[in-house]
Amino acid sequence: MCGIIGYVGTSDVVPILLEGLRRLEYRGYDSAGLAVLTPQNRLVVLKEAGKIAALEALLNGSTPRGSCGVAHTRWATHGAPNQVNAHPHVSKALDIALVHNGIIENAALLKKGLQERGYPFRSETDTEVLVHLIDEAFQRNASLEDAVAAALLQVEGTYGIAVVSLRDPGKIVAARHGSPLLLGVGEGETLVASDAAALVARTRNVVYLSDGDVAVLTPEGFTTFRLDGTSVSRPVHRIEWDLGAIEKGGFPHFMLKEIFEQPAALRDVLRGRLLLGEGSSRLGGLKDHEAQLAEIQRIVITACGTSWHAALLGELMLEEMARIPTEVEYASEFRYKNPVL
Numbered sequence: 001m002c003g004i005i006g007y008v009g010t011s012d013v014v015p016i017l018l019e020g021l022r023r024l025e026y027r028g029y030d031s032a033g034l035a036v037l038t039p040q041n042r043l044v045v046l047k048e049a050g051k052i053a054a055l056e057a058l059l060n061g062s063t064p065r066g067s068c069g070v071a072h073t074r075w076a077t078h079g080a081p082n083q084v085n086a087h088p089h090v091s092k093a094l095d096i097a098l099v100h101n102g103i104i105e106n107a108a109l110l111k112k113g114l115q116e117r118g119y120p121f122r123s124e125t126d127t128e129v130l131v132h133l134i135d136e137a138f139q140r141n142a143s144l145e146d147a148v149a150a151a152l153l154q155v156e157g158t159y160g161i162a163v164v165s166l167r168d169p170g171k172i173v174a175a176r177h178g179s180p181l182l183l184g185v186g187e188g189e190t191l192v193a194s195d196a197a198a199l200v201a202r203t204r205n206v207v208y209l210s211d212g213d214v215a216v217l218t219p220e221g222f223t224t225f226r227l228d229g230t231s232v233s234r235p236v237h238r239i240e241w242d243l244g245a246i247e248k249g250g251f252p253h254f255m256l257k258e259i260f261e262q263p264a265a266l267r268d269v270l271r272g273r274l275l276l277g278e279g280s281s282r283l284g285g286l287k288d289h290e291a292q293l294a295e296i297q298r299i300v301i302t303a304c305g306t307s308w309h310a311a312l313l314g315e316l317m318l319e320e321m322a323r324i325p326t327e328v329e330y331a332s333e334f335r336y337k338n339p340v341l
């Protein structure tokens with residue numbers, strides 16, 4: 001669950017995208033990238049593993065010019081956190097670019113079909129199926145928004161997406177289901193973001209999208225319709241908070257915000273990792289070590305502060321479910337002991 005920012009207007013887009021990404025940085029991420037539609041009708045995509053500063057270093061000296069683009073900070077769920085898996089992802093002919101927050105549950109099945117129909121996959125992400133589905137849907141649909149809607153009808157899972165294309169330039173198409181997304185409506189410019197904090201430097205007029213909404217953004221404004229094609233109108237709200245308060249989500253301080261965020265935070269870390277149908281889980285990092293894990297006879301958890309309290313709960317759960325003796329040690333004391341391990 002990471003960050004999206006998109007802009008279409010008349011200003012130089014790259015500084016706006018980078019500023020938006022920095023506003024999303026507090027959420028944590030493992031890579032960042034952006035796509036810009038240039039006035040010469042080229043699509044420039046730049047992405048890098050690591051911090052936004054690494055993306056900026058990549059841009060150094062060769063910043064693409066344009067006034068329409070999308071950007072992303074990724075928190076990997078499918079595939080390693082590296083440059084290839086970073087977003088945006090692009091179509092075969094490099095004429096569609098897409099950023100995505102969330103998880104496509106039926107990605108494996110969709111990928112198999114797309115590969116059989118000749119779509120090459122470059123990354124290990126679930127996201128890449130979306131861009132090829134949109135590419136394919138363009139054969140039957142004239143506009144980017146119709147192609148996006150047709151593609152999304154095949155998808156199960158959660159998404160907030162922002163898409164640009166050379167085949168239908170001058171606009172961003174955004175859609176959401178289960179991942180937050182809102183629009184910013186400025187003077188001669190329109191933005192999309194996963195978090196109000198990324199927008200307010202440019203406008204305080206925002207539109208909250210609902211699950212199943214598709215939005216078309218142009219410099220003049222926006223239109224919204226439902227995935228089934230029926231049009232729907234979404235009201236513009238005015239954000240009165242300052243930036244600090246927006247980052248605190250309306251709570252008086254961060255600690256309270258984080259306490260209230262716990263249900264959503266838990267849902268986010270488990271998303272895509274619980275296989276309810278199989279009564280099991282998919283824990284990427286542990287899968288390769290199953291034999292070693294089965295031999296564990298004792299567990300020592302070292303932690304401090306909040307993580308120490310979480311570890312106490314972990315101790316109870318590990319002993320109850322795995323029947324492996326578990327102890328919790330203060331990490332700050334542990335390093336001065338001569339523990340029996």
Ligand code: GLU
Nearest residue numbers: 001074075077078101102
């Ligand atoms: N599931 C996607 C990926 O692994 C998106 C992750 C995100 O929300 O940042 O690339």
